Amino acid sequence: MAVYKRHYEPFHGRLTQRWSRCFVLTRFAFRDLFASRFFLGFFIACLLPVLGFAGYIFVANSSLVHMLLSLASAKLKLHVSTGFFTAFLQVQSSFAFLMTCWVCPTLVAGDLSNGALPLFLSRPFSRAEYVAGKFAVLGVLLSFLTWIPALALLFLEAGLSSAPWLGSHRWMIGPILWTSLVWIVLLSLVALATSAWVKWRIVAMGAIFAVFLIPSGFGAVIDATLQTHWGRLLDLAYLFHVILYAGFRTSYTGTEATIPHSAAWGMFALVSVLSLELLQARLRAFEVVRG
Amino acid sequence: MTPAADRVVFENVSKFYGEILGVNRVSFSLEPGITALVGPNGSGKTTLMNLMTGLIRPTHGRVTVRGLSPGDPQEFFRHVGYCTQFDSFPHGVTGYDFIYWPLRLAGFSGAEANRFSEEALDRVGLREAGMRRVAGYSKGMRQRVRLGQAIAHHPSVLVLDEPLNGLDPMARAESLALFQELGSQGLHLIISSHILEEVDRISDRVILISNGFIVAEGRIHEVRREVQDQPMQILVRCSNARGLAAEAFSLGDVVEAKLQKDGGGLLVRTTNAEKFYLLLNRAVTAGLVEIDTVAPADDDVNSLYQYLIGSDGNLT
Amino acid sequence: MSDGASAVRPPAEWTGPPWRLWVRQIGILVRHELRRSLFTRRRFWVFLLAFVPLLLFGVPWVVHSRQPVDAAALENQTQIFAGIMQLYYVRLGLFFACMGVFTWLFRGEMVERTLHYPFLTPVRREVLVIGKFLAGAAIVISVFEISVLGSFFLLYGRFGKLGSAYVFDGPGLGQLGVYLLIIALGALGYGAVFLGLSLVFRNPIVPGALFLGWETITPVLPGWLQMLSVTFYLKHLYPVSVPSNSFLLGLFTVSTGPISSAVAVAGLLGFTVAVLAFSCYRIRRTEITYSVD
Numbered sequence: 001m002a003v004y005k006r007h008y009e010p011f012h013g014r015l016t017q018r019w020s021r022c023f024v025l026t027r028f029a030f031r032d033l034f035a036s037r038f039f040l041g042f043f044i045a046c047l048l049p050v051l052g053f054a055g056y057i058f059v060a061n062s063s064l065v066h067m068l069l070s071l072a073s074a075k076l077k078l079h080v081s082t083g084f085f086t087a088f089l090q091v092q093s094s095f096a097f098l099m100t101c102w103v104c105p106t107l108v109a110g111d112l113s114n115g116a117l118p119l120f121l122s123r124p125f126s127r128a129e130y131v132a133g134k135f136a137v138l139g140v141l142l143s144f145l146t147w148i149p150a151l152a153l154l155f156l157e158a159g160l161s162s163a164p165w166l167g168s169h170r171w172m173i174g175p176i177l178w179t180s181l182v183w184i185v186l187l188s189l190v191a192l193a194t195s196a197w198v199k200w201r202i203v204a205m206g207a208i209f210a211v212f213l214i215p216s217g218f219g220a221v222i223d224a225t226l227q228t229h230w231g232r233l234l235d236l237a238y239l240f241h242v243i244l245y246a247g248f249r250t251s252y253t254g255t256e257a258t259i260p261h262s263a264a265w266g267m268f269a270l271v272s273v274l275s276l277e278l279l280q281a282r283l284r285a286f287e288v289v290r291g
Numbered sequence: 292m293t294p295a296a297d298r299v300v301f302e303n304v305s306k307f308y309g310e311i312l313g314v315n316r317v318s319f320s321l322e323p324g325i326t327a328l329v330g331p332n333g334s335g336k337t338t339l340m341n342l343m344t345g346l347i348r349p350t351h352g353r354v355t356v357r358g359l360s361p362g363d364p365q366e367f368f369r370h371v372g373y374c375t376q377f378d379s380f381p382h383g384v385t386g387y388d389f390i391y392w393p394l395r396l397a398g399f400s401g402a403e404a405n406r407f408s409e410e411a412l413d414r415v416g417l418r419e420a421g422m423r424r425v426a427g428y429s430k431g432m433r434q435r436v437r438l439g440q441a442i443a444h445h446p447s448v449l450v451l452d453e454p455l456n457g458l459d460p461m462a463r464a465e466s467l468a469l470f471q472e473l474g475s476q477g478l479h480l481i482i483s484s485h486i487l488e489e490v491d492r493i494s495d496r497v498i499l500i501s502n503g504f505i506v507a508e509g510r511i512h513e514v515r516r517e518v519q520d521q522p523m524q525i526l527v528r529c530s531n532a533r534g535l536a537a538e539a540f541s542l543g544d545v546v547e548a549k550l551q552k553d554g555g556g557l558l559v560r561t562t563n564a565e566k567f568y569l570l571l572n573r574a575v576t577a578g579l580v581e582i583d584t585v586a587p588a589d590d591d592v593n594s595l596y597q598y599l600i601g602s603d604g605n606l607t
Numbered sequence: 608m609s610d611g612a613s614a615v616r617p618p619a620e621w622t623g624p625p626w627r628l629w630v631r632q633i634g635i636l637v638r639h640e641l642r643r644s645l646f647t648r649r650r651f652w653v654f655l656l657a658f659v660p661l662l663l664f665g666v667p668w669v670v671h672s673r674q675p676v677d678a679a680a681l682e683n684q685t686q687i688f689a690g691i692m693q694l695y696y697v698r699l700g701l702f703f704a705c706m707g708v709f710t711w712l713f714r715g716e717m718v719e720r721t722l723h724y725p726f727l728t729p730v731r732r733e734v735l736v737i738g739k740f741l742a743g744a745a746i747v748i749s750v751f752e753i754s755v756l757g758s759f760f761l762l763y764g765r766f767g768k769l770g771s772a773y774v775f776d777g778p779g780l781g782q783l784g785v786y787l788l789i790i791a792l793g794a795l796g797y798g799a800v801f802l803g804l805s806l807v808f809r810n811p812i813v814p815g816a817l818f819l820g821w822e823t824i825t826p827v828l829p830g831w832l833q834m835l836s837v838t839f840y841l842k843h844l845y846p847v848s849v850p851s852n853s854f855l856l857g858l859f860t861v862s863t864g865p866i867s868s869a870v871a872v873a874g875l876l877g878f879t880v881a882v883l884a885f886s887c888y889r890i891r892r893t894e895i896t897y898s899v900d
Contacts, residue, residue, distance in 0.1 A: 102813075113718075200715075200718050202710070202714060202718060202811065205810065206706060206710070209816055210706075210707075213699065213703075214656065214700075217695045217698075217699035220694060220695065221660050221663055221694075221695045222663055224687045224690060224691055225663045225664060225687065225691070226663070226666060308896065346723055347896065348892075348894060364726070364727075364728070364730060364732065365625075365628075365730060366729070367729070368729035368730075372727075373727050375723055375727075377720050381643065381716075382649070382719065383643065392635070393728045395639075396728045396730050397728060440724075
C-alpha cells in the first residue's frame with residue numbers, strides 16, 4: 001500500500017517561445033475553422049476563379065488555339081500581362097472581403113461575448129500578441145486567396161510561354177505582393193476592429209459588410225450633393241483598385257474622375273490607424289457593467 | 292373538474308435533440324403540492340421543465356398543466372410561472388421593469404401591474420433595489436428577481452429551476468419558507484435543486500430522473516418503501532440501547548444494528564421495517580426500553596438519490 | 608424577504624373579445640420595445656445611417672451658397688434627390704437599418720438568451736411577432752422619414768421662392784408624400800423579410816447579404832420572380848425617374864415592366880403580410896435551445 005501525497009508544483013516542461021506564443025491562437029483558430037464543412041466548401045469556392053485564370057493561361061499558350069484563331073482570322077488576341085493580373089487580383093480581393101466577413105467575427109467577437117479576453121490577458125500574453133495571433137489567421141487565409149495564387153499563375157505563364165516572358169514581366173512580382181498585402185492588412189484591421197466593437201458574431205458579420213458597403217453609398221451621396229468626386233475616398237474597394245492599378249503602372253478607368261493614388265494611400269493609412277485605435281480601446285482584460 | 296384539471300400530466304413524453312436524448316417515455320401525474328425534481332447534471336431536469344412550460348415541444352407524447360396545453364400561451368401563462376436558470380436579462384432592464392412589463396402583457400392595468408410588481412419585489416426582498424439595473428445585481432439578487440417575476444401574477448403552477456442557486460443561507464431559508472407557504476395554499480410547485488437536504492425539508496413528492504429516464508416518482512415515504520433492495524435505516528433514541536440491539540438481532544430481517552457513541556441510541560438497518568416496529572412495541576410494553584424518539588434515518592430525498600442514482604450520478 | 612400578501616389571487620381574466628386583448632398587447636409590446644431600444648447607444652448607428660444625408664444636404668447651404676438658384680439647377684437637384692432616394696435611402700440605408708433592427712428583434716434575444724421571457728408571458732406568439740415587427744417598423748420609419756423630410760426641405764429651402772413654389776404649388780409636396788410612402792413600404796417589406804430570415808437561419812446575415820444580391824439582380828429575372836423582390840414594387844412608385852448613366856446608379860437601380868401605383872402598394876403589402884404569416888408559422892415552432900445558437 002502506498003500513500004501518494006499530492007501538492008502543487010509549477011510546470012517544469014518547456015514553454016512555447018515568447019515570440020511564437022501568439023500563433024497558438026492562430027493554430028486553434030485554423031482547427032476550428034476547417035472543422036466546418038461549410039467553411040471548407042466556401043474556401044474551395046473562393047479558389048475556383050484561380051482555375052479559370054489558369055485555364056486562360058493554358059488556352060493563351062496553346063498552339064492549337066492560336067492556329068484556330070488565325071484560321072478564323074479573328075482579331076481576338078489572348079495574352080497574359082498586367083491586365084490579366086489586375087483582373088485576377090480584383091476578383092480575388094472581392095473573395096478576400098467575403099472571406100474576411102465570414103472568418104473575422106469568429107475570431108474576436110466570440111472571445112468578447114464569452115468573456116474569454118480576461119482569461120487570455122491574465123496570462124503572460126499581451127494585447128498586441130492577441131491581435132497578432134488573430135491577424136495571422138486572416139493573413140494566411142487571405143494570402144492563399146490573393147498573392148500566392150497570383151504568383152503561381154505568374155510562374156505558370158512563365159513556364160508555358162514559348163517566348164522569354166518572365167524577364168520582361170518579372171517586375172510584376174513586386175506589385176502582386178505589396179498590393180495584395182495592403183488589401184490584406186486593411187481588410188484584417190478594419191474587420192478585427194469592427195468585430196471587437198460589436199461583440200456578437202452575427203452582428204459583427206453584418207457590421208463588417210456594412211462598414212465596407214455603406215460608406216461607398218455615403219461617398220456617392222457626397223459626390224451627388226456637393227458635386228465633387230472626393231466622396232469616393234469613403235469607398236475602400238474603389239481606393240484599392242486605384243492603388244492596384246497604380247502598382248501595375250496603369251490608370252484605373254472605372255469612372256470618369258479618379259482619386260490620386262497618394263490620397264488613396266493616405267485614406268488607407270488613416271483607416272488602419274483608426275482601426276488600431278479602436279482595437280486598443282476595446283480589447284482589455286476587464287468589462288464595464290453599468291448597473 | 293376532470294381528473295387532469297388540477298394536475299400536471301406527462302403522457303409518454305419523449306424529447307430528442309436530433310440524435311441526443313433529452314427525456315424518454317416520461318409519464319406522471321402530479322397533484323397540487325411541492326414536488327422535487329432531482330437528478331444529476333444533464334439528467335433531463337431542465338428539459339422536463341422546459342417541456343412543462345412549452346419552451347420546447349415534445350418529440351412524442353403530450354403535456355398538460357391543469358388541463359391547459361403549453362401550446363396556448365395566452366391562457367397557459369396566466370396560470371403558470373416559470374423561473375428558469377438562464378442567468379441573462381434584457382439589456383438595460385431594471386428589476387421593477389423586469390416584473391412590470393410581463394404583468395402589463397398579461398392584461399393587468401398599469402395600476403394593478405405596479406401594485407403586483409412592488410408586491411413581488413417585496414416578497415423576494417428587492418424592494419430597495421427594484422429601480423436599479425439588473426446588470427448591477429449580485430448573482431443572488433438576479434436569482435431573486437427572476438423568482439419575483441415568476442410569482443408576480445399569482446400563478447397556480449410555479450416551476451422553479453434551481454431556485455436556490457447563488458443564494459446566501461439567509462435568502463435560501465427565506466425562499467424555502469416562501470415555497471412552503473405557496474405549497475400550503477394549494478399551488479403546484481415543481482422545484483429542481485441540487486441542495487437535496489433543503490428540498491427534502493419542504494417537498495411532498497419527488498421525481499428522480501437520470502439519463503433522461505424517470506427512476507422513481509411519488510411521495511417520498513412511498514418511494515422509499517418501494518426500494519426494497521436497500522434495508523431501511525431506523526434511528527431509535529432510548530434507554531437500554533444494548534438490550535434493544537440484542538432483541539433486534541433475534542429478527543432475521545435486521546442486517547445491522549449500530550450503537551450510538553453515547554450509548555443512548557441505536558441505528559438499525561432492516562429489510563422489514565414493519566416487523567421491527569412490532570418488536571419495538573413489544574419491547575416497550577415489556578418494559579425493556581424507554582423510548583425517546585423513533586425516526587426513519589434514510590426516508591429522505593438524499594437517501595433515495597444515493598440508493599437509486601448513486602453518488603456519481605449513474606444509475607445503481 | 609417579506610411574507611406579506613400571500614393569498615393566491617386569481618389571475619386577470621379577460622372578458623372582452625380576444626382581438627381586443629391582442630390589440631392591447633401589441634400596443635404594450637410596441638411601447639415597451641420603443642422605450643427600451645429607440646434612444647439607446649445600440650441604436651446610434653440607425654440614426655447615423657439615416658441622418659448623414661441630412662447633414663450633406665445642409666452643406667451646400669454653406670459651400671454653394673453663391674451659386675445661381677435657377678430652374679435648371681432645381682431640376683438637377685430634383686434628379687439628384689431622386690437618385691439619392693433610390694441609391695442611398697432605400698437600397699443602402701433602409702436596407703441595412705432593417706437588417707440590423709428586424710434581425711435583432713428575435714435573433715438578438717436568442718443571442719442574448721432572453722427570448723424565453725416573452726415566450727413565458729400570456730401572449731400568443733403570433734402577437735409577439737406582430738408587436739415586435741410594428742415596433743421595429745416604428746423605429747425605422749420614424750427615423751428615416753424625419754431624415755427624408757429634413758433633406759427635402761434643406762434641398763428646396765436653398766432655392767428660396769423658386770423652391771417654395773416647386774414644393775407647395777408644384778409637384779414637390781406630392782413627391783415628398785410618395786417618398787415618405789416609399790420609406791414606410793420599404794421598411795415594412797425589408798423588415799418582414801429580415802424578421803423571417805432571423806427566424807429561419809441561425810446566422811441571418813449571410814442570407815441577408817444574398818438578399819441584397821437578389822434585390823440587385825432581379826431586373827434580369829422573369830417577371831414572376833421579380834415579384835419576390837421589394838425593389839420591384841418600390842420602383843413603380845418613384846415619382847422621378849433616375850437616368851442610370853453612372854456605374855453605381857446603374858448597379859443599384861432597377862428597370863421593370865410598368866404596373867400601377869395601387870397595384871405596387873397592394874403588392875408590397877401583400878408580400879409583407881405573406882412573409883409575416885410565414886414568420887408567425889415559424890415562431891410557433893421555435894424552441895428555446897440557446898446552447899445551439
